[in-house]
Amino acid sequence: MKYEAVIGLEIHVQLKTKSKMFSSAPYEYGKSPNTLTDAVVLGLPGTLPVLNYEAIEKCAQLGLMLGCSIAKVCKWDRKNYFYPDSPKNYQLTQNEEPLCLGGSVEIEMPGSSRNIEGEHRWVQLNRIHLEEDPGKLTHTAFDSLIDFNRAGVPLAEIVTEPDLFSSEEAVAFLNALRNLIIYAGISDCDMEKGQMRCDANVSLRLKGSDALGTRTEMKNLNSISNVKSAIEYEIKRQAKVLDSGESVVQETRRWDATKNASYSLRSKEEAHDYRYFPDPDLLPVEMDRDRVEVLKEELPERPFDRQRRYQKEFSLPYTITSVLCANRELSDFFESTLGLFDAPKAIANYITNDLLRELSAHSKEGDSALNITDTKMKPELLAELVEVVESGLISKQIAKEVFTEMFLNGKSPKSIIEEKGLSQSNDSGEIEALCLEAIASNPKAVSQFLDGNTKAINALKGPVMKATKGKANPAMLDELLQKLIQKGQ
Ligand code: ADP
Ligand code: MG
Secondary structure, eight states: OOEEEEEEEEEEEEOOOSBOSSSSOBOOTTOOTTOSOOTTTTTOTTOOOOOOHHHHHHHHHHHHHTTOEEOSEEOOEEEEOOOTTOTTSEEEEOSSSOSEEOOEEEEEOOOSSTTSOOOEEEEEEEEEEEEEOOOEEEEOSSOEEEEOSSTTOEEEEEEEOSOBOSHHHHHHHHHHHHHHHHHTTSOOOOGGGTSEEEEEEEEEEETTOOSOOOOEEEEEEOSHHHHHHHHHHHHHHHHHHHHTTOOOOOEEEEEETTTTEEEEEEEGGGOOOOOOEEOTTSOOEEOOHHHHHHHHHHOOOOHHHHHHHHHHHSOOOHHHHHHHTTSHHHHHHHHHHHHHSOOHHHHHHIIIIIIHHHHHHTSOTTSOOOOGGGSSOOHHHHHHHHHHHHTTSSOHHHHHHHHHHHHHHOOOHHHHHHHHTOSOBOOHHHHHHHHHHHHHHOHHHHHHHHTTOGGGGHHHHHHHHHHTTTOBOHHHHHHHHHHHHHHHO
């Protein structure tokens, strides 16, 4: 292709606050329609907005997490439009003086395989402003239904610079952004629940050119895979338009996921004139600089920073750190366990293998994945398990069985081992007898071993492990077999 795609994203994120942006009404996804409203949310005459300072702080925290500078003053503007999802006929937003300016997000492009680290790059942001979510319209065959529960929920709108150059980069950006926001506890970013929504702006230019082409905007893409498909569709469509000698029309387009195509909603000429003006009911907000510093100090380590630290401090491989740090709960669990028993590699392995396996095995189909906090797993339990394996009380094989039991019942590994009689057998008399039996019944393996094929000894270990139900101490078994074979010579 002779064109380069240029992409800018606008991402709306619902902030996790106790109440709405300008009223004390609460919000929770999935409640009966129109039960989470009040006079302010419904825009009844005579009501006045009262600013929720928690939303300001959460948005400032979001900005700090993304490296923005926090404005000294931000203020509220009315964005006027007439539509049933907004009973006041205007939306309160920050047009002229947003709370957060600039910033950037570190992204990682996928490597050539899942186990190989990809390239990292910083994507520039333009701003983050606050606004109120409108209500939700549902169109049926005969009616349009309106639910005002969502109306007034604090929304942060993150606007990137036109600094993404492929659909893959857009996906990497959204994943990284989502992770940063979840790490900071600002939103759960569940796209199915509308907690994170994305509009994508796409234009093409000739490769090597610095000028920006005419862009189109795809609205309300509600999953990362929809963002990817919509961008790819639009790149192909615009390339065709340009190839035929025509020019791209600046317009807003609607993505239809079921048809895998987008349609023109309105062109620039039909664009609304929102007649922005400063809201006379709300004062500008002056940010307390000391408080901004406190918010900054409270921020968690960023996921990629944490990943690099784990690689350096604990010599953990990328395969492990990329899984561990992609989820704050997992990496927090890792650190808590590590605080109790210092064995980073073993702990990381149990978390990324056994724990993830059990979590996915016990997640109900269709539900989002189970969280550790929904289970009986505790750092104390894992620390004890790693300790008993390292001390030789049980083998790694038996530890898997103990892990499953501990995950399900929350019982301590020591009590499970005791109850089930799982501790490793160090009874050399019993093991010796079994070794002699194995040697007698497999002369072929014995002679192969004597001929220098050291792996042949494994064929003799199998029957002993089977007879002891995996409890034979592996080191002792190896030593005994070698000794007995040499002796039999
Ligand atoms: P508007 O005022 O119409 O909302 P903005 O300048 O705020 O436009 O830009 C909105 C989004 O569109 C931003 O994410 C920006 O990066 C992106 N954008 C602007 N121009 C282009 C372009 N030519 N190609 C791709 N994206 C663009
Ligand atoms: Mg804009």
